[in-house]
Amino acid sequence: MATLTGTMFQPEQEAMDRRRLKELQGERLVALVGRLKDTGSAYWEAKLAGVEPGSIRGIDDLRSLPFTIKSDLRDCFPFGMLAVPLAGTVRVHASSGTRGKPTVVAYTAADIDLFAQVNARAIAAAGGRREDVLHIAYGYGLFTGGLGLHYGGERLGATVVPASGGNPGFQVQLMADLGANGLACTPSFALLLAERAEADGLKDRIRKHLRYGVFGAEPWSEAFRSKIERAWDGLEAHDIYGLSEVIGPGVAAECREGRGSLHVFEDHFYPEVVDEHGEPVAPGVPGELVLTTLTKEAQPVIRYRTGDITSFVDAPCRCGRTSRRITRFAGRVDDMLVIRGTNIYPSEIEAVLLDDHRVSGQYQIILDRRSALPELVVRAELAAPVGPDERAQLLRSLAVALKERLRLRVEVLIGDPGSLLRQETGKAKRVWEVTSADDPLVALLPK
Numbered sequence: 001m002a003t004l005t006g007t008m009f010q011p012e013q014e015a016m017d018r019r020r021l022k023e024l025q026g027e028r029l030v031a032l033v034g035r036l037k038d039t040g041s042a043y044w045e046a047k048l049a050g051v052e053p054g055s056i057r058g059i060d061d062l063r064s065l066p067f068t069i070k071s072d073l074r075d076c077f078p079f080g081m082l083a084v085p086l087a088g089t090v091r092v093h094a095s096s097g098t099r100g101k102p103t104v105v106a107y108t109a110a111d112i113d114l115f116a117q118v119n120a121r122a123i124a125a126a127g128g129r130r131e132d133v134l135h136i137a138y139g140y141g142l143f144t145g146g147l148g149l150h151y152g153g154e155r156l157g158a159t160v161v162p163a164s165g166g167n168p169g170f171q172v173q174l175m176a177d178l179g180a181n182g183l184a185c186t187p188s189f190a191l192l193l194a195e196r197a198e199a200d201g202l203k204d205r206i207r208k209h210l211r212y213g214v215f216g217a218e219p220w221s222e223a224f225r226s227k228i229e230r231a232w233d234g235l236e237a238h239d240i241y242g243l244s245e246v247i248g249p250g251v252a253a254e255c256r257e258g259r260g261s262l263h264v265f266e267d268h269f270y271p272e273v274v275d276e277h278g279e280p281v282a283p284g285v286p287g288e289l290v291l292t293t294l295t296k297e298a299q300p301v302i303r304y305r306t307g308d309i310t311s312f313v314d315a316p317c318r319c320g321r322t323s324r325r326i327t328r329f330a331g332r333v334d335d336m337l338v339i340r341g342t343n344i345y346p347s348e349i350e351a352v353l354l355d356d357h358r359v360s361g362q363y364q365i366i367l368d369r370r371s372a373l374p375e376l377v378v379r380a381e382l383a384a385p386v387g388p389d390e391r392a393q394l395l396r397s398l399a400v401a402l403k404e405r406l407r408l409r410v411e412v413l414i415g416d417p418g419s420l421l422r423q424e425t426g427k428a429k430r431v432w433e434v435t436s437a438d439d440p441l442v443a444l445l446p447k
């Protein structure tokens, strides 16, 4: 596969012989556990209390170690999980505290270097090259997206434009003027920028240069991918995965040859997929992704339960990378809606909506919990104006398709093009819950 390794940023690591990879993972795990038992930190002492020195001899022994969960990070706020002195760190990031305190993650200089390497791998896997102009419209700041892709782009040697989030009119002008070849942002923002470029008459100028996108931080369906690719007409949209608790973006990424699944950079992040009891599932069976950082210094995690649902794809990939692949994400354990005893992921609703080209990429899912039996309401938006008959027909066909897919009655509303609020920064919020009569969303619900 020598001809294809040209697209790899680190072919020696990315296409490593699997036997050698397993040895390397084992060596790294043994070193990690040895180091963590010696930190003198109360957290690590308690975490590894039952682990005898010498009982971890290879990567297969990982299963004997305890899981780590999100609340461990919150309970240790801010620096209780550090495995090095704070003076040895050079940066922190934090994830937004949707339930109380944010979770803080710290990095040593070597961790920042690793963060740059894995993001350079991801950009290269999406088709990025050192001669490119790479436009980064992820938020910069405490969120890991902006700075992660930024340093990855620089490491690759690309010319990075740190545009950050917001201000779409200015951003599309910049993309046209500077000749962006790559775009890195959330998938919802990529679509918003395409709409803006079209409205401002800049799309053709941008399309001349723009080849690929590296999109992540939100789960997005294949239908959403088609929507973005159609909207930009010529761009290849690629998925990137990561989470701040592990490092940020760059844990796994899609390659051009194996679209639909992501290579986990498993020389640094060891993946497991487990069922609800924490037991490994068979290849191809969906479960929760669990990650262990094999090389991170400041704030490693052991068997971190990500809450993200995926499955292993075990066939070798045509790109020549040997690392294991995981399927694109169906959703998060905590995104799952339970409505009248039925489990529903918002991504299933998205897939149905976007399957119809008359519907735009904007939508809202409203769970109306004002009565004992919750109702599911979906607000969609037309991609282009249609007559009243076609609108009525579209509403009926969406309601039927949603009922078939979800096995649940869904109330569908459809607005004019541009009628739903666009979110210009951060991750798009798709799901809203209404619990009381004074919620302002009530005005939007069917009577």
Ligand SMILES: [Zn+2]
Binding pocket: 255, 256, 257, 258, 263, 317, 318, 319, 320, 321
């Ligand atoms: Zn591949």
